[in-house]
Amino acid sequence: MSTYDSIFKYYIWLCVVVVSAEKSEVKVKIDQLEKLILQNNEQLLQLEASWNAVRSASIDQTEAPCDTYIKEQRSQLSACQAQAKATAEKLKENEDSCEILLYNLTSCRVSLADREDQAQVSELHLQLKAKDDEILKLRRQSNDNLLKLRAEQLKLRAYDSELEEFLPQNCLPFGSATGIYRIKLPGMDTFYVPCDARFAGSGWLVIQRRMDGSVDFYRNWTEYRTGFGSLNGEFFIGLEKLHRLTAQQPFELFVYLEDFEGEVRYAHYDNFSVGSEQSFYQLNSLGRYEGTAGNSMALNVLQKFSTADKDNDSWQEGNCARRYNSAWWYASCSAFCNPNGKYFKKRQLSSTTRGKGIIWQQWHGFEETLKFVQLMIRPISASV
Numbered sequence: 001m002s003t004y005d006s007i008f009k010y011y012i013w014l015c016v017v018v019v020s021a022e023k024s025e026v027k028v029k030i031d032q033l034e035k036l037i038l039q040n041n042e043q044l045l046q047l048e049a050s051w052n053a054v055r056s057a058s059i060d061q062t063e064a065p066c067d068t069y070i071k072e073q074r075s076q077l078s079a080c081q082a083q084a085k086a087t088a089e090k091l092k093e094n095e096d097s098c099e100i101l102l103y104n105l106t107s108c109r110v111s112l113a114d115r116e117d118q119a120q121v122s123e124l125h126l127q128l129k130a131k132d133d134e135i136l137k138l139r140r141q142s143n144d145n146l147l148k149l150r151a152e153q154l155k156l157r158a159y160d161s162e163l164e165e166f167l168p169q170n171c172l173p174f175g176s177a178t179g180i181y182r183i184k185l186p187g188m189d190t191f192y193v194p195c196d197a198r199f200a201g202s203g204w205l206v207i208q209r210r211m212d213g214s215v216d217f218y219r220n221w222t223e224y225r226t227g228f229g230s231l232n233g234e235f236f237i238g239l240e241k242l243h244r245l246t247a248q249q250p251f252e253l254f255v256y257l258e259d260f261e262g263e264v265r266y267a268h269y270d271n272f273s274v275g276s277e278q279s280f281y282q283l284n285s286l287g288r289y290e291g292t293a294g295n296s297m298a299l300n301v302l303q304k305f306s307t308a309d310k311d312n313d314s315w316q317e318g319n320c321a322r323r324y325n326s327a328w329w330y331a332s333c334s335a336f337c338n339p340n341g342k343y344f345k346k347r348q349l350s351s352t353t354r355g356k357g358i359i360w361q362q363w364h365g366f367e368e369t370l371k372f373v374q375l376m377i378r379p380i381s382a383s384v
């Protein structure tokens with residue numbers, strides 16, 4: 001009897017851990033089992049009682065004829081034994097079904113645990129989904145921000161181009177600063193120019209410089225129109241820019257010269273202006289000369305610009321630009337200057353290179369070349 005009790009205890013303990021639905025199902029089965037076992041108990045008790053009754057009866061009837069009596073008792077006993085056997089079989093059946101129930105309960109628990117895992121997994125799925133949503137939201141936000149940024153960049157560019165209109169038109173506003181600055185002329189993109197306050201006061205805009213021979217100045221019309229070289233070193237600003245600059249307002253020109261002995265001289269003109277490409281960038285005016293190097297540009301006034309591929313000089317027989325490896329407002333080549341000539345690293349020229357170097361005829365003639373040249377311009381109002 002006590003083994004079944006402990007089985008029931010175990011069942012009850014198991015039932016506690018099972019979810020309510022399964023719990024009630026199991027409880028019904030347990031109730032049925034309980035009833036069965038109670039019935040068995042009663043039957044067993046009855047058997048015991050009737051066995052005891054038979055035993056006392058047999059003791060009471062010792063005087064009855066023994067043989068028949070014993071026979072009767074034996075058949076009764078075997079009937080009892082059969083009944084006991086049947087009862088034992090029933091109990092065994094119950095035991096088996098209890099085992100099955102136990103097994104089912106265990107698998108029930110296992111599947112419950114599985115479901116718990118699944119719940120955890122689906123919880124993770126939910127969390128993942130939430131993260132995905134968050135990422136999507138962030139992506140949208142960052143896209144929005146990108147669009148906003150682009151809009152701001154466009155605005156900035158618009159402001160920039162508005163600001164460009166307020167950029168200086170020459171080096172005057174940069175005062176005594178020496179450096180490379182951005183300027184803006186009407187109808188033209190902004191561009192950079194060197195401003196130089198070292199040689200002749202402040203506000204000078206450098207338009208040409210020779211200093212070491214690092215840049216080839218024997219170039220064609222297109223290149224002289226556009227300009228070339230390095231703003232930090234040797235360069236030519238370009239005829240179109242020269243025209244646009246000097247068409248705006250009157251400019252003065254300062255030619256700074258240095259020879260190989262380190263001597264410095266200058267030529268200053270007070271009304272420098274260059275015509276448009278239609279006039280072949282004619283040197284419209286120079287104004288009055290003043291200086292220490294001599295007026296070697298005098299004959300260039302009202303001359304067109306000439307390059308090796310565009311002969312606009314007044315020399316009928318040939319091209320001065322080709323003859324002197326250069327490009328300039330040549331007249332008939334003689335009595336001139338040649339700031340764009342070939343750079344020689346020594347002063348003295350030979351008979352074959354005569355006039356082909358950086359010449360300032362009124363100072364060193366045709367046979368000697370210069371070490372450093374810088375042409376600069378400045379609005380006339382500044383010199384007052």
Ligand SMILES: *[C@@H]1O[C@H](CO)[C@@H](O)[C@H](O)[C@H]1NC(C)=O
Pocket residue numbers: 029097100101104
């Ligand atoms: C045990 O589970 C099996 C299959 O799930 C079922 O067929 C059987 O009836 C169950 N037995 C009991 C005693 O609950």
Ligand SMILES: *[C@@H]1O[C@H](CO)[C@@H](O)[C@H](O)[C@H]1NC(C)=O
Pocket residue numbers: 220221222223309
């Ligand atoms: C001018 O020179 C540049 C550089 O050498 C060259 O690319 C261009 O074709 C030349 N232009 C003409 C018109 O010869």
Ligand SMILES: *[C@@H]1O[C@H](CO)[C@@H](O)[C@H](O)[C@H]1NC(C)=O
Pocket residue numbers: 250271273284285287
């Ligand atoms: C400067 O030269 C231009 C011609 O290019 C002339 O019209 C102007 O009057 C000159 N200015 C002065 C101050 O001489």
Ligand SMILES: *[C@@H]1O[C@H](CO)[C@@H](O)[C@H](O)[C@H]1NC(C)=O
Pocket residue numbers: 280304309310311312313
């Ligand atoms: C300038 O040079 C070009 C090209 O060589 C030529 O066609 C034109 O006639 C010249 N103009 C003058 C005024 O010399």
Ligand SMILES: [Ca+2]
Pocket residue numbers: 311312313314315316317318319320
């Ligand atoms: Ca010619």
